Amino acid sequence: MRDPGAAQLPVAYRECRQIAAAHGRTYFLATRLLSAERRPAVHALYAFARTVDDIVDRADVIEGTLDPAAIDHRVEDCAGLLDRIEKQLRSRLEGNPLPEQIGEKRDRILLALTDTIERYDIAHQHFWTFMDAMRMDIVGTKQYRDRYATMAELREYMCGSAAAIGLQLLPVLGTVVPVAEAEPAAAALGEAFQLTNFLRDVAEDLDRGRVYLPADELAAFGVDHDLLVHCHRTRRTDQRMRRALANLIAINRDIYRVADRGIDLLEPRVRPAIRAASTLYAGILDEIEHFDYAIFAHRMVVPRRRRIRVAAAEFAGALRRAPRP
Template sequence: MTEVESAAGIAPDAELAAAYRVCREIAAAHGRTYFLATRLLYAPRRPAVHALYAFARIVDDIVDHPTLDAEHGPAGELDMVEKQLRVVLEQGVPAASGPAERTRVLIALADTIHRYDIAPQHFWTFLDSMRMDVPGTAHFHARYTTMTELRAYMRGSAAAIGLQLLPVLGTVVPVVEAEPAAAALGEAFQLTNFLRDIAEDLDRGRIYLPADELAAFGVDADLLAHCRRTGQTDHRVRRALAHLIAINRDLYRVADPGIDLLDPRVRPAIRTAGTLYSGILERIEDFDYAVFARRAVVPQHRRLRVAAAEFTTAALRRS
C-alpha cells in the first residue's frame, strides 16, 4: 500500500501505512500458501487481507504460544484484544496498552472493518472460539465428541474468517447469497489443518477430530497418543483419516460453486488457495497417512505452478 487514506479517522495516514506494512510482514512470514494466493488478488485489496490474516495470527499465537511473562494469561490477553479492538472501532483511537505490533495490527484491522463494512460480530465469534482453546475458560474444549460439536467450534475459528473476507473480496451477488459457500471454504481449510497438524495438536493435549467418527474405526485418544510416540500410523487410524479426508473434500465441493459468486478479479486467488489447501490432503495420502512422522506440505514448485496457471487463465479470460 503506497498511499493510505484513513477510514473513519482511525489513524494518521503515515501511521496507518506502517500498520498495514506490519500486517504484510506477518502474512509473508507465517502464511506461505495464504500469502502466495494473496499475490493474485487485485492489488488494492491485498492490505485488507493481510490485516485480517495478521489479526487471526496474533490471536492464534496468544492461544498456542502463551508467554510466561504475559500479565493476564491467554484468557486475559484475549479479553484485552477484544477490548482494544472495540475501543478503536468505537472511538477511532487505539488503546495505548499492549505490544506495539498488536496495536498496529488492530489499527489496520479496524480500518479494514470500516473500509469494507465488515460486521464486527464475525470477530467476536472468532474470539469466542479461540477461548474454547484456553484451559480454565468456561467454554474450554480439549476434545470434540461429534462433528456437529467440532463444527460449532469451526463456526468461529474458520467460517467466521471466510465471512470476514467476503466483503473485501467483493461479490457479483448480494453478500448474503455468497456467505454459505464462504463459510464452507473456511471450514474446509480448518479441517485440512486439523488433519495435517494432528501430531502437533496432540502435543498440546488437543484433538480436533470428532471422537465418534474416530471410534467407528476403533480409534481413541490412547491409540492416537501411541501413534504419536512411535511415529507410526496404525491401520485403524489410517482408515479413519481416509474417512475424514472424504468429509473434508465434501466441504471443498460445497464451497467451490461460491467462487463464481466472487468478483472475477479475485477468483484466481481463491481458486489457488483452494487448490493448494486441498492439495495438502493429497500429500497426506501420498505419504500413506504418516501424519505422526512428517508434516504434509505442498512443495514450493507446485504452489508456484498452480498460482501461475490460475494467473494465466485469468489473463486469457480478460483478453
C-alpha cells in the same frame, strides 16, 4: 470516522504484510493473485488472526512448562490479553478513546484491521465470534475444550475459528450477488481449510493436549485416544487410523466442493486467487494420501514447485479470461 493514528497506516499495513509472508506461505502466495488494492486488507485480516492465535499458542507453552500455580496465573494473563485486544478493537470501531495500549506491534495491527473493517464494511460480529472460539483453546477459560465428541460439536468451534474468517474476507473479495447469498460457501471454505489443518496437525495437537478430530468419527474405525497416543509415540500410522483418516478426508473434500461452488459468486478478478488457495490447501490432503497417511512421521506440505505451478496456472487463466482492450 478515522483513527488519529491514520498517518501510521502505511507502516501498519507493511507489518501485516510481513506477518502474512512469514507465516502463511500458501495464503500469501494466493494473495499475489489479488489486485494490489485488496492485498493490504487481506494481510491485515491474516495478521490479526495470527496475532490472536500466537497468544493461544503461548498459553499452551505456559501450560506445558510451569508449575500449576504459575500456569493458572500466566494462562489467565493470556486470556486477559485476548479480552484487552477485543476491548481495544471494540473501542476503535465505536470511535471511543482507546482503553489502553497493548504493545506497539499489536496496536499497529489493530490500526490496519480497523481501517480494513471500516473500508469494506465488514460485520463486527464475525470478529467477536472468532475471539470466542479462540477462548475455547485456552485452559482455564469457561469456554475451554480439548475434545470434540461429534462433527457437529467440532463445527460449532469452526464456526468461530474458521467460518468467521471466510465471512470476514468476503466483503474484501467482493461478490456478484448479494453478500448473504455467498456467505454459506465462504464459511464452508474456512471450515475446509481448518479441517485440513486438523488432519495434518494431529501429532502437534496431541503435544498440546488436544484432539480436534471428532471422537465418534474415529471410534467408527476402532480409533480411541490411546491409539492416537501410540501412533504418535511410535510415529507409525495404525491401519485403523488410516481408515479413519481416509473417511475424514472424504468429509473434508465434500466441504471443499460446497465451498468451490461459491467461487463463481465472487467478483471475477478475485476468483483465481481463491481457486488457487482452495486447490493448494486441498493439496495437503493429496500429500497425506501420497505418503500413506504418515501424519505422525512428518508434517505434510504441498511442495513449493506445485504451489508455484498452481498459482501460475490460475494467473495465466485469469489473463486469458480478461476482456480485450
